[in-house]
Amino acid sequence: MLSADRAPKRTVLVLTLGGTIAMTRAASAPGVTPTLSGSDLVAAVPGLQSAAEVRVEDFRQMPGASLATGDIVDLVERLGRAERECLDGVVVTQGTDTLEETSYLTDLYYSGAMPVVFTGAMRNAASAGADGPANLLAAVQTAGSAEARGAGVLVVLGDEIHAARHVRKLHTTSPGAFGSPNTGPLGHVAEGSARFHRLPKPIGRLPLPTGALPQVEIVTASLGSSGTLLKGLENEVSGLVVAAFGVGHVPESWCSRLEALAAAMPVVLASRISAGPVLTSTYGFAGSESDLLARGLIGAGTLDPYKARLLLTALLAADTPRPEIARAFLDRS
Template sequence: MSSADRAPHRSVLVLALGGTIAMTPTASVSGVTPTLTGSDLVAAVPGLQDIAVTAEDFRKLPGASLTNSDIVDLVSRLEHANREGVDGIVVTQGTDTLEETAFLTDLYYRGSAPVVFTGAMRSAASAGADGPANLLAAVQTATCTRAREHGVLVVLGDEIHAARHVRKMHTTSPAAFSSPATGPLGHLVEGTARLQHPLQRIGPVSLPLTAPSEVEVVTASLGSSGILLEGLDGKVSGLVVAAFGVGHVPQTWVPRLETLAASMPVVLASRIGTGPVLTSTYAFPGSESDLLSRGLIAAGTLDPYKARLLLIAHLAAGTPRPEIAKAFLDYR
């Protein structure tokens, strides 16, 4: 790693969205809520003396309350900061939706300045709070010149992950985030981001022409009749099926899914969340090849939640249906 990657006087913008990293106890309620500002978060981190860090409060919400529209607004702010010449950008937010917001940002962001998402599993008032260390690691990654090559990144626990691969794998552990299919892109070592695995960026999706479309996820489960598929036509613009294994559903679901696929994009993902949906191995009714022959779209390696965001982004951008199907081929 060259010394340029750790050069002093680089500039980083920290955009604070709220989340556990910004939460402290309050007198009015039992439990923690988002109270800390971006400046508060930065002030709690030793080791930033050689980096010009500016903090901005963009939202102050728990991760569960963020919306797609919030992320569209965030991307506009990121691209403005990129045009202003900032060296890197860090986004702090709640971990409930971090893997999804980072992926949606990766779909839209067109700038060259690195964008790094981070958060915390323990609130600022907890013993062993992980927020300051995660924020420091995120800032150090955002100033790494090689980070420009990898798209939007997620940094927690000194691990650097690609937004498209990272998943939250535990409800409470400080080591909750991992990329189970690929492993991390790199690590922070002695304050330097070491990125070992190159990752080709996928072309961005156009920002929405319309309000984000309604797309829901319906999960297959043992003995389910598929009743949740009833009445979706006319209420949603697209559907993601979180199927068994490599892309299977109960045989009773097949007629409903075929009807829905005739009127809207229906994406076939796996509820497992790691590994690809197959295309031609099984041939029974409700198998992956059967469903794809009836008009469903294979999600590739995307889990159902990221497949939903990719579908939403293309629907909102007005992408023609054949091009939507092609977009999922980038994630095989």
């Protein structure tokens, strides 16, 4: 048996999509923009090449806010080719604005066992204390870990390892912005190794879409809202997610409109709170969770509205029957 220092290096592909991790200030722009290539990112990380044999591919170069679902479908197809190329793992670098959503959508579609790890940065590459290099190193170390194989899509920032299905961005500027409020991290990176405390249960993957994805939108409940944004949605979207108060409550004035929408399309009841589940039977007033579920809405479990929207979109794209949509939310939350 080879010793650890003589074992063959793992081969990790870094796919760059842009984002803050690749941003510097250009003379022609008022602020930072994505300017660094993947090779630039890799060259800025001390010790990276000793962690793995790193290959780099510039896949996109844009802010996280400009990524679209089509970009992620293309990414999943590239991940499939990477698996067939017998790579040991893939790291995806991108903007943190949408990282919790893109990683989750990838997790819904990627069916391989090869580790896939998303990372990014909260501080741009030109700022003091830029966190991108450390995050990229920890992500590569995790992607090259044999224990990460088959664990689903992961997110690594601040030396914490999170499951894509649970991770949330919880702060606008802090380097410690990401967490998993319902579960905590899966593990940590220390002394150059990914150390898992537990592994997530596997979830069934969905077929990759071949055409345009159906349109699903989110409507958020707020104090005194009349629900006017619900008007006419049955003619505009294929599905709806309600970001409700607390454990799944909306104003009473919303009830009849939501019931009519639920008769026309799948309407998912999620919570606008960043942690905790939507309940099913605790409250009984008009607009409560039990009332809305009785009116045909589908509970999101512990999924936040943003991930619930992506799951509903993927299920609709796969022509999933209505009863199976409800079961899918139970299985994947």
